Structures are given as structure tokens and as C-alpha cells.
Amino acid sequence: MDAVFDFLRTYSTTIAVIGVSALLALSVWLTLYAGQLTLGNAAFMGVGAYVSALLGRHLDTPFPLALFIGAVSAAVLALPLGAIVFRLRGVYLAIATLAFGEIVRVILLATPITGKGQGLNGIPPKTELWHIYLSLAIVAYVLWRVQGSTLGRAWAAIREDEIASASQGIAVGRHKLAAFVIGALIAGWAGGLSAHVTFSIDPSDFGFTKAVQVLVFAVVGGIPNVLGPILGAGLFTALPELLRPLKDYRDIFQGAILLLVIIYLPRGLVTFVEVRRTRRLSRIGAADVA
């Protein structure tokens, strides 16, 4: 009986983590869809996590409000940052946003109120599974609908050709910034949710590794539509659990699977399902971003 209970509990945490990862992957998908490679979303997640946890701890802020303020804080931070870093493109943009992530991590490490290196412990587990999956459903739906709107088309046009987009009347800078800020909002929300799942957070949860992981979810899942990042997050979060029986060889197999996907489905996992239905989906992917 205990074994079953243990299993269920492990299982539910994994499901929760998959949902949070999917939200994060969608947050970075937004900027990727607009052709911009940014790596700041792990830090925005951290901001959302710390702000919501601290609000709950010190001010007894109701959970939904704390989540909301956490997400908005991340977005507010993204606004001036985006205004500066979007002077850059490609890898330079990626490096600049990564640097921002490191700054956030170091600040979290050095500040007494965030618990320095120990982080925050004893965060009440207020997040229910349905909170995560309702958020995911809403975000995925909204982004899916936005894709076919004037805004989504403008993002796609910017990804394809910035100069031509500007000449067709698209305010390129503002559109990039919008993608970045909305992405930060989603990442901040996901961070708040995840902090209240895991009981404790510390700065290393939101560092370089996380940033790259989130990017891998989105790129390996596929950029053509919102299903890609969700699929990528699902597979690569579940994989370590599924491969557990392999013990020490687990990382090797995981790496091999990642390699295979990138070699044989360079436009992402979603293209596996949809590549036959429309050639178009296979055309938009990681290669267009960097």
C-alpha cells in the first residue's frame, strides 16, 4: 500500500513538473516564433517564483494574487531589459539575455531576504495539478488563436524578414518587445506555480541549465505551432523517469534520443505528426531562429 502511495506521489510531481515545463517552453516559444533567440526565461521564472513565495511568506498575500504579482514583476523587468537587448540579434541576443539570467541568479544568491544560497524552504504546497493544467490550457489556447491574428502574422513576418516587415508597416521593435514581455509574464506565472509545488527553491533552479533546458523543450518540440513546445516539454521531462531502470546509463540514452530527434526531425517533434499534411510546418524551425 505504501509503495502504491509513494508511486502515485512521485507520479503526480512529475505530472506537475511536465505542466510547468510546458508553460516555460511556451514562454520561450513566443520569442522563437518571432525569430528571436532569448535565454532569459529561466530568470523570469525565478523572479515569479521568489516574488510569489516571498509575498505569501511575509505578507500573507492570497495565493492567486501572489502568483499574479510574481508574473507581472517578471514582465515589468522584461520591459526595460527587452528595450535594451533587442538592439542585438541572433547569438548576441542569446548571450545578452543569458547574462541577465546570471545577474538575477547572483542577486538571489547575495540577498538576505531570498535566503542566499540556501534559497527559500517550507513554501506551502498550494499548487494543485489543475492550477497548472488550467493555466497551460489557457496559455496554449490564447497563443494558438494569436498565431492567426494580425499580431501573430506580424511576428511570423519579423521572423522571416525584418526589413520587409518594417516596410510593410510593422513596428518591428515593439512587436519583438511584446513577444518578450508576454513570454516573461508566462514564465513568471509558471515560476510561481512551480515554487508552490516543490516546497523549496534556490537560485540554482533558475540558472543556465534551466535556460537551456527550456530552449531544448521548445526547439525539439518544434516551433511551427503551440503543440511543439508542449510535446517537447512532456517528452523531455518524462524521459528521465521513463529511463530510470537504465540507472547509470540513463543520461547516455537521454542524450542519444535528443540527438536522434535533432538529426531526423530538425524542425521538431510536431513535424513527425504533421509533416505529411502540410509541407509548410516542416519549413519553420530552429534554423530560422539563430
Place this chain on the structure above:
Amino acid sequence: MLLETFGVTKRFGGVTAVDRVDLRIAEGQALGLIGPNGAGKTTLINLISGVVRADGGTIRLAGSDITRLPAHRLAALGIARTFQGVRVFKGLTVQENVLVGRHTRMRTDVLARMVPRPQALSDPHRARALALIDRVGLGRRRADTLAGELPYGDQRRLEIARALAAEPRLLILDEPAAGMNPTESAGLRELIGGLLVEGLTILLIEHDVRLVMDTCQRVAVLNFGRKIADGAPAEIQRDPAVREAYLGTEAVA
């Protein structure tokens, strides 16, 4: 005058690509801009369309100063253009390309789209896009083809449809006939003629001299960034300075 430039100058490092150029285009007129390679034609229209910013001089659209405005603002004011080295959105369909062209004419529909409903076939923007695709000779059958899959000549036509979708006051065409076969280029001439009949103002850069002479009421000639001649096509053909620019001086040993 719909468009006027006064002493417009652009330098790249030590090179003066465009040197104090004055240009005037009256409403409804077609101005041909010709000159040898590297004469500064493309730089000049990059200045007019806001792709690059002038180092000196003034550009006016219908009397108001637009010299410092960014490209997207100029598009909203009615300047549309095509590019010499075709810049269609290759990963988008033909129809989506043209719809992007309508960006300045469309109200944002993000909120409206949150309520799912079948895509209205009567959507005026889509209808308009399809009509334009037909008009430039692509045919609406290909509305859902990826722009990147079109042959080069068709990509040029798509670019014109995209530019027209913005319902511009001034259409700038940068070597639209490049890479077109004689049939396609005849179709292009017909298209430009039709647009002029409708009263559109056109600035045309083109190496196909026949196309320029046939379609433009006036022709301006650039050489080494300077305007060396400006007048009716027949005058330009006789102009000694123009002949020298294209053929070289007789005195050269």
C-alpha cells in the same frame, strides 16, 4: 508634388552613395530612376522608404517632412516598396504574405480571435488579398503555396501584390523585371500601366530601358551618387552626360 527630396545625402564610410540629390514626383506620375550599377539608386530609395537614414537633406511626402521617420511609419503614410533582391516572407503562404501587406490597413484582431469561429470567407481583407494575387498574375489557386516555393519571377510579382495590399500613395519598385523572361516582363509592363491609369504614383528603378521608357513620363539618371539628368524619356536618351555615364567618354585613350 507627392514626393520631393532636397539635397538628400548618404555616406557609407568614405563613400558618398547619394550626393545632394533633388527629386520630384508629381501625384499620379511615374518616375524612372536609372543609372549604372553602383550609382546609388537603391540607396536613394532606401532613404525614401526609411530603410536607411539620410545624413543630410530633406524628404517630403505631400508637403510634410518625413526625413527622420522610420520605415513602418512611412508605410502607414502610404509609401510601399519592393526590393531588388526579393524579400518575400518565404515561410508564409502567398496569401499570408499579402495579408501582412495589409497590416497598416487592418485593425488588430487579437481579442476578436479569442472566440473561435469558422474563418469568414467574406473577410474583406482576405478577399482583397486574393484579388491582388489574381491581379499580379499569380492566380488564387496558389494562395496557399509557400512563397519560398514560387519561382523567382513569381516571387517578384508576389512582392508587388504585397506592396499594393497596403493601398499606397507611392509605390517604389526596385528592378521589378530583373530575372523575368520577356513574357513576364510584358505582363509587368501591363500591370504598371494599369496602376498608373488608376492614378497611383510610381518610382521605378529598372535596367530594362524599354520598360522605363514605355512606362515613365519622366526619367532621372544617377551616376556616382549624383543626379546627372532629369527629364522626359526622349530628352534623356539624347543627353550627352547620360551617354557618357553609360558608354564612357570618347576622349579616353
